[in-house]
Amino acid sequence: MIEIRLNGQRVKVEEGVSVLDASRFYGVHIPTLCFLEGLSPYGGCRLCLVEIGKPGQSKLVTSCTYKVEEGLVVRTQSERVIKRRQMLLELYLATCPSSKIIQDLASKHHVTQVRFQPRHEDCILCGLCVRMCKEQMQGKAINFAHRGTERAVCTPFDKKSEECRLCGGCMYVCPACQARCQGPGAEEAICNACLNLPQPCLEHFDNAMCYMDPCVACELESKREHDVKGGKKA
Amino acid sequence: MDFQPQVNEELLDQAIALHGLSLVSILHQVQDHYGYLPEVVLRALCRKSGIPLTEIYGVATFYSYFSLKPRGRHQITVCSGTSCHVRGSGRVIKEVCNLLQIQIGQVTPDGEFSIETVNCLGCCAFAPVMVVNGQYHVHLSPAKAREIIISIREDAARESDLQTQEAEQEREAVPLQKDVSLR
Ligand code: FES
Ligand code: FES
Numbered sequence: 001m002i003e004i005r006l007n008g009q010r011v012k013v014e015e016g017v018s019v020l021d022a023s024r025f026y027g028v029h030i031p032t033l034c035f036l037e038g039l040s041p042y043g044g045c046r047l048c049l050v051e052i053g054k055p056g057q058s059k060l061v062t063s064c065t066y067k068v069e070e071g072l073v074v075r076t077q078s079e080r081v082i083k084r085r086q087m088l089l090e091l092y093l094a095t096c097p098s099s100k101i102i103q104d105l106a107s108k109h110h111v112t113q114v115r116f117q118p119r120h121e122d123c124i125l126c127g128l129c130v131r132m133c134k135e136q137m138q139g140k141a142i143n144f145a146h147r148g149t150e151r152a153v154c155t156p157f158d159k160k161s162e163e164c165r166l167c168g169g170c171m172y173v174c175p176a177c178q179a180r181c182q183g184p185g186a187e188e189a190i191c192n193a194c195l196n197l198p199q200p201c202l203e204h205f206d207n208a209m210c211y212m213d214p215c216v217a218c219e220l221e222s223k224r225e226h227d228v229k230g231g232k233k234a
Numbered sequence: 235m236d237f238q239p240q241v242n243e244e245l246l247d248q249a250i251a252l253h254g255l256s257l258v259s260i261l262h263q264v265q266d267h268y269g270y271l272p273e274v275v276l277r278a279l280c281r282k283s284g285i286p287l288t289e290i291y292g293v294a295t296f297y298s299y300f301s302l303k304p305r306g307r308h309q310i311t312v313c314s315g316t317s318c319h320v321r322g323s324g325r326v327i328k329e330v331c332n333l334l335q336i337q338i339g340q341v342t343p344d345g346e347f348s349i350e351t352v353n354c355l356g357c358c359a360f361a362p363v364m365v366v367n368g369q370y371h372v373h374l375s376p377a378k379a380r381e382i383i384i385s386i387r388e389d390a391a392r393e394s395d396l397q398t399q400e401a402e403q404e405r406e407a408v409p410l411q412k413d414v415s416l417r
Binding site (some may be wrong): 140142144154155156157163 | 273276286287288289290291292295296297298302
């Protein structure tokens, strides 16, 4: 067991775990895109970044690949982190505005504008499918190929793979495959529909069993309430 | 599937024995032998070495040194890295392409020349740089590049002339011998 400082609090964590695991263990939420339990961390999306080190000498690292050290000072919600994260999300929105997962993340982190030309890519190169295929399905049917702007996930020689068993694991984990509510043809690069929902449904149905899992509007509403209460107290 | 060469099993066995699982070294040896990396050979390599085909394909497409398509007899590699770019490699590339009437990544119809660009050849001080058949030509200008390629073309023409001459001589020599043996 070693001691780290997580958002100003001294906590004990096991040696060898990543900063992301440690924070999740203590209930501190860090958004991720290319991380999935059961797959090796990849460090590709940079969304999980946190600030480590003393103020003034701090640096940003990806928490999914960074291992905890004795006395490590971690800040997961500093201004620097939030700004970078929002910028990343803005870039992701411009790359792949049709993805529900990215739109949700953007709404959750209050990204309300996209200042880049939308590209409508169908892949963000997070590598989830590649790792899923290799590590969980023992398939090795797809991989990254080419380099730079041409980098893409594909089967060897772009031909039908003999190794693929059509398990669909790659599609299951793909954050770009899940289309957003209005469908892929939606014009705006940013949806933010959840942000603009007037009231979450719980207002009308007290003990509704919501099938949306936590819907973004619900979460935001509870957060707003929380903020207001906190503000009153202060 | 387009033309695929014969797989040289011996070469693969040898390469695997020599380099173990160092993929890049094996690919180097394969490319030296064939001039490029043919699909059937890569598939055979996967079968023999146990390296997944996805990995082989990923590495082979990552490095611009490796090519999955046949190249010309004379490979022209023009650098379009940062230094070379600012010192005018764009004009050199254009000139060479115009001269040979092909685009980047293509081979001339007679199979003599192929053009490629790379992102840095590691000698930026000599920018712009072009490599033809492993030989570096530095401080290029479009005119200089043109000269180099024309001279190579002439050399090649002369060589092939010589070869045809030799072949003709041999052909002429053969009936004589036959005559001798007949007598
Ligand atoms: S989750 Fe850590 S970089 Fe993507
Ligand atoms: S940029 Fe051309 S050699 Fe480096």
